[in-house]
Amino acid sequence: MSTFRAIxxxxxxxxxxxxxxxxxxxxxxxxxxxxxxxxxxxxxxTHQHEAPATAQPAxxxxxxxxxxxxxxDHGAGDHDHSGAWEPRDGFERNAYTAAANVLxxxxxxxxxxxFFAMRSGATGRRVSWHEGLLWGLAGFAVFTLAPGxxxxxxxxxxxxxxxxxxxxxxxxxxxxxxxxxxxxxxxxTVPAAISGVILLTxxxxxxxxxxxxxxxxxxxxxxxxxxxxxxVTSLVFWxxxxxxxxxxxxxxxxxx
Amino acid sequence: xxxxQLANAQTSAQVTxxxxxxxxxxxxxAVMAMVLGVFVVGMVGFSxxxxxxxxxxDVRHSNAFPCH
Numbered sequence: 149m150s151t152f153r154a155i156x157x158x159x160x161x162x163x164x165x166x167x168x169x170x171x172x173x174x175x176x177x178x179x180x181x182x183x184x185x186x187x188x189x190x191x192x193x194t195h196q197h198e199a200p201a202t203a204q205p206a207x208x209x210x211x212x213x214x215x216x217x218x219x220x221d222h223g224a225g226d227h228d229h230s231g232a233w234e235p236r237d238g239f240e241r242n243a244y245t246a247a248a249n250v251l252x253x254x255x256x257x258x259x260x261x262x263f264f265a266m267r268s269g270a271t272g273r274r275v276s277w278h279e280g281l282l283w284g285l286a287g288f289a290v291f292t293l294a295p296g297x298x299x300x301x302x303x304x305x306x307x308x309x310x311x312x313x314x315x316x317x318x319x320x321x322x323x324x325x326x327x328x329x330x331x332x333x334x335x336x337t338v339p340a341a342i343s344g345v346i347l348l349t350x351x352x353x354x355x356x357x358x359x360x361x362x363x364x365x366x367x368x369x370x371x372x373x374x375x376x377x378x379x380v381t382s383l384v385f386w387x388x389x390x391x392x393x394x395x396x397x398x399x400x401x402x403x404x
Numbered sequence: 405x406x407x408x409q410l411a412n413a414q415t416s417a418q419v420t421x422x423x424x425x426x427x428x429x430x431x432x433x434a435v436m437a438m439v440l441g442v443f444v445v446g447m448v449g450f451s452x453x454x455x456x457x458x459x460x461x462d463v464r465h466s467n468a469f470p471c472h
Binding site: 179182233235245247255256265302315382 | 428435437447458463
């Protein structure tokens with residue numbers, strides 16, 4: 149089997165399994181908190197409709213424009229942005245969540261298995277499940293911990309700086325953390341380690357785009373619970389994905 | 405070993421597995437798969453298209469991707 153096919157097969161299989169498992173975990177962890185926060189979000193929107201453009205500066209404009217149509221487009225309990233299609237609450241919404249989880253897991257598994265193929269090509273031996281798990285932990289650090297330091301997981305209804313600037317910082321944090329870790333792990337010299345640590349800290353020295361004034365009626369205890377839930381769920385996701393993808397890839401990646 | 409295999413082994417010292425003639429190297433195949441992975445994650449997690457955002461909304465929040 150060609151390397152590409154082995155990577156894709158392994159990623160689809162493990163991504164499917166991990167995506168579904170994580171969907172179950174989310175139903176107990178993050179999703180109930182999102183639904184609770186949306187109640188506050190809805191309340192805030194109704195309030196904004198009654199008294200627009202009061203206390204909230206920059207972010208309020210953004211939030212307001214995005215969420216404006218909620219009250220009249222959809223019934224209670226729906227989550228809305230601009231009147232575009234969205235899944236109905238309940239089964240439909242959870243089905244799309246499961247599908248998106250599976251796709252995300254497959255995407256990240258493709259990345260992991262790509263590295264596994266490179267590593268096993270370079271070293272001449274297969275990547276073990278244990279090594280895969282360590283790669284999964286690296287993924288957790290790169291994609292959750294590092295960006296989460298500057299941009300903590302957010303509940304709906306919590307105002308934040310403009311989306312694009314946050315996405316750019318998120319991506320920069322991911323790239324810098326991945327580069328920093330790679331320098332430390334694969335180039336075992338002192339200068340490389342120092343540059344690695346500098347790279348790891350750089351995005352946080354620059355700082356994530358932030359709002360000076362955050363006003364939200366979402367309780368901070370709820371937000372704190374959400375940060376914990378997201379981080380723990382992500383840890384489960386990445387360790388499962390790393391271990392499983394490496395094991396399945398090793399099976400498909402038979403030597404000719 | 406065929407000539408193409410020899411050439412392959414010479415151009416890329418990293419490739420230790422025998423590579424069939426006419427097949428892309430292991431490295432480039434891995435890179436292709438990774439580009440595909442980045443595309444999939446980018447679409448689900450970062451697309452600004454409303455419909456995509458709404459479908460993947462809970463996942464974006466649960467993965468701490470920047471949302472809204």
